[in-house]
Amino acid sequence: MFTELNSILNITPDNFKQGEFVLISDRHTDGSFLIHHFLSFYLRARCKVCFLGLVQSFSHYCAVSQRLGVSLVQAKEKGQLIFLEGLKESLSVLIPKEPNTGSQALDFLRDPSAGLRSLYEFVRASVSHTGGVEGVEGVEGGVEEWGPPVLLVDDLSVLLSLGVSVGAALDFSHYCRATVCSQLQGSMVMLVRCEAEEEEDDGDEEGPERLLKGLTHQCSLTLQVQGLPTGYCRDIHGQVEVCWRNRHGNGQQMQKKLFQYKVHDKSASFFARGTSSAVL
Template sequence: MFPELNNLLNVSPDKPEQGKFTLLCDAKTDGGFLVHHFLSFYLKANCKVCFVALLQSFSHYNIVGQKLGVNLIAARDRGQLVFFEGLKSTVEVLFGSKEQPNTLKFIRESSSDLKSLYEFVQKALTPSGDGSATSWKFPVLLVDDLSVLLSLGVEAVAVLDFIQYCRATVCCQLKGNVVALVHDSDQTEDEENAMLMNALGHQSSLILRAEGLVTGFCKDVHGQLKILRRGLLQPKNDEAEQWNTLLKVIEIPCARARI
């Protein structure tokens, strides 16, 4: 968790916002530090977190998390963190038995049906009724990242449907938050990615966009972070609150976080 970013967003683990959909995106720089920030932020906020990790392994996130003051193994063991390791599931789908059930079975079936992935999220975050969820503030879904689903052959419409169902369940029904990362490929011919980015941008209440510097690389400054906060009541000129800040490179093992 980066205190500087919390100050910019005017939030803290003691009083996190609820019912929000936050979109993380990056262009010409790595926005993975934003994922690590929100993961550690919500764990420190004592929230129940379902982390759909499609890009990196559990050990990667755990090593970075320890540098940010959280232990993912301990969080998983006490039931606070439900971790879905997409890399492991992909290997099992491609090289495992066809009869074996798998959340990413759509890869083998060459379809865009993300129902099984949604059901995983729903089961992970919906209170069981035995009182075990009373110790957590509220549920949070974190996805890293949605662009991987497109590369696996899932259509943008199916990804949008998945997020819509997750928002309805997590944000509206359970009064929790959804945070998802999408890469901006900056390729005009990638219509699916552009469609996904634009649609999610209109649905989100907060957008954090990490970008490379237009002038190129600079010592100790690797890019800029654009923050766009969208309210329920937009101004008449349809402009949302937006401000920028520079990204300063911070070195941590197995990842380079920037803020």
């Protein structure tokens, strides 16, 4: 959890807006540090978290979170965290050892054209009821109460590489938003990776660019992480544009702020452009 980012977004684990859909996009650089931030943030906020980790293994997320001061193993044991390990699960779908083992969540791998309904069912089951934790209530003698549900996806554009169409991915995120953000008043964070080259704005490309546009229409806050246009720099890792999209109609429609950042070992610093400690 990066406290500097919290103050920029004006949130704390005790006090944050519910029903938010945060969209993180990265281009020319790696924006996954923000996913780790939100994961540790919502775990500290005592939310029930459903994490779709499609890019890395559980131990990777675990190791990063450990540095940020949150234990994923404990959270998982307590039933606070439901973790879908895409790398492992996909293997059991593609090379089934025993019939009917593992979840149905990644059934789309067999037939990507069928859509992501099964993945949505998994999300809905994980966030909607507390029944999934009954088995581990022995820890403190009772089921712990968790706050509003949170869905984190790292990252959605991987689905495109697995053969899912942009439309299906947008349908999935729509359903998740309707369930998590509107019905259950929870929050949602999704990461989308864009290709390094900016594509021609034809409107007919079936790629992450179109997915990003579609999600931008849905979300309430975007964090666009970009590499520096001038190239790699040791002291500034990139810039992030924070954009609040007003969905509840008052005054200004959109508010934008641009920061440069540097990711440290256990934290990240954000500063206005040109005010890096290396420059001043």
